[in-house]
Amino acid sequence: MTGEASERGAAAVEFAIIVPALGLLIALTIGTARVWYAQTVVEQIAGTSARAASLARxxxxxxxxxxxxxxxQASxxxxxxxALTVDVDVGGFRVPVGQPAQVRSRVACSVPxxxxxxxxxxxxxxxDAEATSVLDRYRRRG
Structure with a gap:
């Protein structure tokens, strides 16, 4: 058998191995990017909800x-x-006016x-993500 005849079909075998591997790599990259995006959105929601809580009276x-x-914001x-849960620690509202205080928001989301x-x-x-926002030091708190 000559060397040329023994290599027949090698390109097809290489193609059959490489293409699914590349497809899997691309799918994994897309899946990772989507999970990263969802985590970023949850962090943004936590920050926004903490800020909204800090503006309340x-x-x-x-x-x-x-x-x-x-x-x-989630919608x-x-x-x-x-399941979206928002847990807000509003203990800062009990701190006397003139002293530094903050509110903390923890957001948890289960994404299918x-x-x-x-x-x-x-x-x-x-x-899940957590964010903190400071309360105005000199504003009356209720």
């Missing part, structure tokens, strides 16, 4: 404002949270893997 208003803005960004990686893929990916 009272602790109950702060909780309500943070919850409302978090849900609104406008297109993040499909199966079918929305992130592969359509039809079962399961959920848990994302």
């Amino acid at each position: 009272t602790a109950p208003e702060a909780r309500l404002a943070a919850e409302r803005i978090a849900r609104a 406008t960004t297109g993040l499909n949270c199966a 893997l079918a929305d992130l990686i592969v359509p039809g893929w079962p399961g959920q990916w848990g994302l």
Whole structure:
């Protein structure tokens, strides 16, 4: 057998091995980018809800404002949270005026893997973020 005859079909075999590997690499890159984007959105929601809470006059208003803005922002960004929870620490409203105080917002979101990686893929990916916003030192707190 000559050397030329023994290499027949080698290109097809190489192609059959390389193309699926490249496809898998591209799919993995896209999936990673989508998870990163979802985490970034959750961090943005946490920051926005903490800021909304810090602008409120009272602790109950702060909780309500943070919850409302978090849900609104999750829907406008297109993040499909199966379960969105917003936990706001409003202990800063008890700090006397003139002393530094802050509010903290923690946002947790469970995103279906079918929305992130592969359509039809079962399961959920848990994302969470926390943000802090300072209260105005000299504004009356309720």
